[in-house]
Amino acid sequence: MIASALSSANLFGLCGASLAGFGLFIVIIHASLLRRIVGFNLLGAGIFLVFGAIARRGAAAGFDGDPVPQAMVITGIVVAFSATALSVALLLRLFGLTGRAAFDAPPADASRQDET
């Protein structure tokens, strides 16, 4: 019983690890800023699942999981949501001002162009 619970926790931990990998890949590779924001959310979901696996492994004292990492995940989800809200608002404003939803040139090049 305990062994199966532990292995299930580990499975979800490994799932979280892969999700974090997928999320990071999107964040690095996709030009679309909206997709990157989704990528951040995937990365976050993976991280939280790792926390969840840790919490489940720490089941003791009559609790089904360690409440401390669980509470941290709740805090984390809320913070991640406000990050999403802020970045979406910035993206929409950028779109409203420029009509684009991706970064243009890398800033190193943009900064070197001469002023008029």
Added chain:
Amino acid sequence: MTLGLDLTLIAGLLALALHVVIVRDDRNAVVAFVAFGLLLGLAWVRLYSVDVALTEAAIGGGVTGVLLLRTEALIRPASAAPTASRRSGGALAAIACVLLAGGLAIAVLSFPNPAPTLAPEAAEALGRTGLGNPVTAVLLAYRSLDTLLEKIVLIIALVGLWSLAPETLWGGAPELHPTAIPEPLVYLARVLPPFGVLIAVYEFWVGADAPGGTFQAGTILAAMYLLVLKAGLRPAPEVKRTALRVLVAGGPALFLAVGFLGFLMADGFLSFPDGAAKPLIVGIEAALTLSIAGILSLLVAGPPSKAPAP
């Protein structure tokens, strides 16, 4: 049997994540992400973290999904002409991600057995708070400073979000509803909110002793309010209104006030007097629930898009 369920769940999560990575269309990716959020809620149930499952389903799948879908609809003209995703760094990025996932996997598998845990300490200290739900105890007693500051994070994010409005619109009202409001939406917005409020009150009330609590209740309230706004039953409020700002600041302010009360009545900042812990915590939670509902719905509503009345 349960192993099969877990594996199915994990396979679904990974497949949806992969879909988000490779699909060309942004809308498709966002829809897949919403489905992903709901499956993730189930995963949390399987991890016996019902509190987190409720939060994840409400925020991760629900409100974030609304936000992303709306954004996708608004910026679709830009994404219609797809910008070439960077091919050059692809291999390098893939290596970085495999390294991250692999390192994490090794770390997860190398955790000591039996796992170190604070559950016994949390259980032992639970008596001092009078609460029954250990997660609520962690959030509002043991690590209340984290929770308090996280509310400030939300408020700062909101202030920053409002500041993104053009100069003339600052302090005005956001606008959510489309020009033509579909009939069924209005019907839903009339029927659902009473249930929603009831469920939110229930979640908040049981949160002290059973899974549930301020975040979950606040998110449901926020969702109901957003539904009402979206159906155009009520105009969105101007964000400079004092009543609205008092609502937003009220929860954290009460939390702070009780925190300072600890200097006078108990062992110091954020400590509760003996025996009064539970009523104080429930009081804080009530105010926080309203504040969270306000903050979350305003974060989804976005920066003001109508000029304030003079």
Added chain:
Amino acid sequence: MLPANALPAYVTTPGGFLLVLAIILPVVAVLAMLVLDPRHARSVVGATILAGVAAALAIAEELIRTGAALIYVVGGWQPPLGLALRADGLSATMIAMTAIVLPGIAIFARGLQDLKPETRNGRAPTTFWSLLMGVWSALCLTFIGQDLFNLYVALELLTFAAVPLVCLDGRSETMGAALRYLMFALLGSMLYLLGTGLFYGAFGTLDIRSLSAMSDDRPAVSVALALMIAGLLAKAALFPLHLWLPPAHAGAPAAASAVLSALVIKAPIFLTLRLVAEVAPTPMAAIAGKILAILGAFAIILCSVMALRQARLKLMIAYSTVAQIGYLFIVFPLATGADALPPWGTIAWTGGALQLGSHALAKASMFMAAGIIAEAFGHDNIRDLSGFGRILPLSAATFGLAGLSLMGLPPSGGFIAKCLLLTSAVLGGHPWLSTTILAGGLLAAGYVFRVMNRALATPQTPLIIRRKIPARLEVVPLILALLAVLLGFVPLEPLGLLQIGRPDRPAETMP
């Protein structure tokens, strides 16, 4: 069962409540400004700054008087279940540094806003005050937090307060810069959070004191530290993760640039220092130190060259920030490499702390001077600023004095800092590090003189003044620049103040 149980419990010290005040006072201001009419924002901030500076001074005074770290156990819940706050000598120095620079910037921002009284209670000024208070609270918590997750909350608070500062003026290019900054910062936070989780999974605690006693070279620790340090570097803009910084810091309004460049980036650097010096086991700290120093050296050379090539004054200063951050990472191998001394006893440690402080003062004053110049002439193209020293002599003097510190010329805080680092590098047998330090100084001299040359040149066509700048506005940056110079008069030896409260563990771990 765990070695953590052998550690002494945290006991709240008599002055401990001051730590709570340092974090909470700005938070009260944020809430008050949210509810009150924008007209009152300035008085709220003024009162908070007075109280906050008093708290910072009281912390320093209490620390020096007792000679021991200040500790506060929040809510009476003992770590690892609860949270503790702890200020040692270095933390108190950082808090004091913040309490000097931040009010200076606030006074400057107030003066700048007074130039346009019609928008004084408008969007940008009002938001600036709220965000400034958010930054202050987050910085204080970063300097005194003892719990890795608590520190994560501090980092997020810092990020969310800092990002909107970048795009306060609402131009489209600053929106892009802000979004890029947010994405780098978020990635950093997430990697940091991931590391935090791994630490919890491995040890069941996030309390830094327990972790420093328990951490060993098991795989989870290596992965966790690598993730956390990489995340913090993205936030600190260490080469090659610096791409977001120049457009963000240069695009922000003058006062906001000063906050970002002088203060905000110091928080992740401070945390990196704590992770490497306290949590990482010795062999891992040595490896991390080497990598950080190499990246730091690249940052110094490459970004100084980039600074030399910039056409715009603010971009030049921003690139100079990336270069000067490099010096802080050179500290790592120098401080942890000496076998006979603990890190905090080395001259490199003192040099690093001085570099942190003097850069904060110098960079804040430089950005403010650049803001005055941009306000007066309507642009900040270095080529077209010939003779600005005649019109704005005080700002030119500010620029020159701050430049002294960046170049590392005596007398200045930067000189002492770089001199200590150089001595440490020579004694420790790191010839390439000493070469880098010297070369970085020369390059800094190049870009500072390029501006000073313009300042003192005779213009062919007289500069057109768009707006008259009152002298009292110029005085604030000048005072900060003078303070940066005055730091040059501290004695050339390991400072006692920086060693108070170290080590944070029982004496038996002392070598």
Added chain:
Amino acid sequence: MTYIMDGFTLICVSAGTLLFLAGTLGLLRFPDTLSRLHALSKADNLGLGLIVIGLLPQATSVTGALKLVCVWLLAQLSAATASQLIAGVVFRGKPPPK
């Protein structure tokens, strides 16, 4: 008695699951949006309804049973609205509103 109840649950839940499967198949295979919608709402209404009815005898308390019924009613409400909205969009031949 319990045997009968368990049998009832088994039959109802299996039937519900089957309907869900059929609905999903329809969602994937039907040619146009409206018929897909039809398949989906069948699964939602009948499938979920059958599962809830099947689970009712297993509820340990009256409130538990009431909660189950509430779940079904709320799902009905949201599914009906969503279907209406989607159908409306199809009818007007426009992309969905924001």
